[in-house]
Amino acid sequence: MISLSKIVIVGAVGGGATVAGQIRFYDKNAEITIFDRDSTMSYAACGTPYAIGNVIEDPSSLLMTDPQQFKKERNINVFLKHEVLEIQRDNKQLLVKDLNTGKQFTESYDTLILAPGGSAMVPEIEGLDSAKVFVLRSYDDMQKISKFIDVNNPASCVISGAGFIGLEMAENLKALGLKVQLVHKSGQVMSILDSDISQLIEAELQANEVQLFKETVITKADSASVELSNGMRLQADFIIMSIGIKPNTELAEKAGLPIGETGGIMTNEFMQTIDPSIFALGDASENTDMVTGDPKRVPLAWPAHRQAFLIAQYLTGNAIPKKGLLGTSVVKIFSLTVAMTGLNERTIKNKGISYKTVIHRGNSNAGYYPDHAKITLKVHYDSASRKILGAQCIGGKGVDKRIDVLVTAIYAGLTIDDLQALELSYAPPYSSPKDPINMAGYKAFSK
Template sequence: MEKIIIVGAVGGGATSAGQLRFYNKNAIIKIFDRDTVMSYAACGTPYAIGEVIEDEESLLMANPEQFKEKRNIEVHLKHEVTGIDRKEKRIRVKNLETGEQFLESYDKLILSPGGTAVMPDIKGAQTADIFRLRSYNDMLAIKEYIQSHKPQSCTISGAGFIGLEMAENIKELGIDVHLIHKSDYIMSILDEDISREIEKELLLNEVHLQTNAYITEIDQRTQTLSNGDRLETDFIIMSIGLAPNVGLAKDAGLEIGTTGGIMTNDYMQTNDPSIYAIGDATENFDLVTGEPKRVPLAWPAHRQAYIAAKHINGEPIEKKGLLGTSVLKIFNLTVAMTGLNENTLRNLEIPSVSIVHNGNSNAGYYPDHGKLKLKVHYNPDSRKLYGAQCLGTKGVDKRIDVIATAIYAGLTIDDLQALELCYAPPYSSPKDPVNMVGYKADKKK
């Protein structure tokens, strides 16, 4: 009887366990995680802090008892895997409550260790109330602080996904927000013109934004910035990046890629065929360029969990490259993206042309319509699609979903003209914005 051990009980780890049990009713499946909860919706934590989600426990998708009762899967929380003996095919585990250590054998091992929110080494950091948001317990700590201390102001360092979601949710609680970002413009994975529109939305909602700045020193409520400015706020949220948790893999001699993630083959196997790696800590490849790529988002983790489970079950499905398709809400705006942006195309010296369509989300005469900006990059010769970004108040996500599908299918910019997309006045126009981009590109042949 095959024994499968999984390290990590969130996202990819819990999903892979469920998939394995679905395809194999007899395998012994055990999960170990050092956290106190499992299988929670990490992407919902900013909205629980902002009280958009009123019951934070609704983010908990399952517990060990349910996994045991419904799936016959053992989940051991507060248990940290501290080492892997590849030769003997066993792991070393520490019970964080009792201090007990023991060995657990495996036939197959799946690593889903996730990542850790980066905490920079800043002079005086220990004197301030500083939080990171990476886990369910991080969320509880921030909520408890806000409820007990009634802060009036907050500094958020880093304007990526988490930083922007936290800026909105903290502001909606009536707390004054200062958002600082090290680069010239926020959300560096976007094109600059799209990013600047988001900056305007932040300012309209009275978020104090400073770019080209970062915290160099902290003295209780005072933060000194790299540009010489000083901020006085009650607490700080650090969201400057995510470091993949690869220590366990590295110590075991598993290969680490150029992006800092665990290297895997087409079936999520590491250089040890008995060990698989999935989720935020893994290195994959870009669907368009084939270059190494690490995408710490929910969709890749869940897809990789399925691929690993199918391979273990003897039904191999090759992974495909990643586009990094994602979407973000910022107050009244939504921005979504897929594929390559201008900076990446420029840095890789890939010839490209961009088409921008400014229009409506749906029929302009229909009372419920919004403005929308759709920008698509493509190759001027082959007409191959490289990537797209969309910004607006309505219908943004579905346009990027269509283009992500088109890139996956190998369609060209001209094929966008011919896509027969849904139309009724509340939803679109006879020529959808995606169609319009294709028609506009016809003029650039």
């Protein structure tokens, strides 16, 4: 346990606000201060596409708390519109700028926690300054997009990037009646998936009249259109850039904290940097892969919240080492849900791992029950140890619970054969006597 007399946190969204709250839960006396350059804190960033699409009717419901409430309920000081410019490690001080007044001041710390998140990448494109271009990384970004749509009543949009945000925005903008055109540099959408699973997503996009342009990028833009590297010109009343996230590591780099091969701040098993008084978590931190032990960075909500708990436990005298990340994720794409965990086929091959794959195509629940859907479950496993390496599932319902079972199986070290023996809940509205998870185990066993 290290001194908790004064803790300063950089970043007030998911990871930063959560680690502050966790520390306060376990320690009632520590002085805790948070700085963030944004104007809002602790909002549900994952809900912003659905607020833009009016699925979430009240966008303010995404705001979990504010500085006044945090101070009143938890005695934690939060300063928004304040940017930390420099970490002075030798004397344990920060140089902070008040973005409202422009004034700079120093703030001391005993323990520093970095939760700076990441920033949306925007490439240099000819004419982009004359176009209406948006990113979606903050509550303010969401408000800007919604206001533009409400005021200008646009007819068309080009989305650059077919990852999580790009696909969620495609669905929600289509629901608003816009012509949606999705431009993607890769040869498949959601490049983290196996190609056969991605093809099912592409078919769903086509069925919902989202135009998809693969293996191309935007090369020119103006106020009404974009030109692609394949020579095509698309109408675009506005553009959503969702080509990727760059971790905000500049502050750590300036302070001499090592950056790992994934681009995140290097941390040990307790989320500690090389400086024992400085920790890092969330989108900007580098972790390890649970399956391979290799460096891994997962810019998603679950890892940030877990890391916040681990840091709070370490600081309050109950050190729990992290066990690596699987990169478990799920996304809704019109009528489909797609989820994954662990290694995809491309990564397994690149690592030179000897593996086998089992695929089960069936129903989410009893086929005679009126509310059922088709699902495809794909599981990769080690040929020798038969340990599960990774899995993907896509379909109309029940996808998330199958992946969640497989996450548990990987964490527990189960083999593909153990899936036969899992006594999973069954009733016709929910599953079948032999669940798709069981079926994957039986199919692998018969091989």
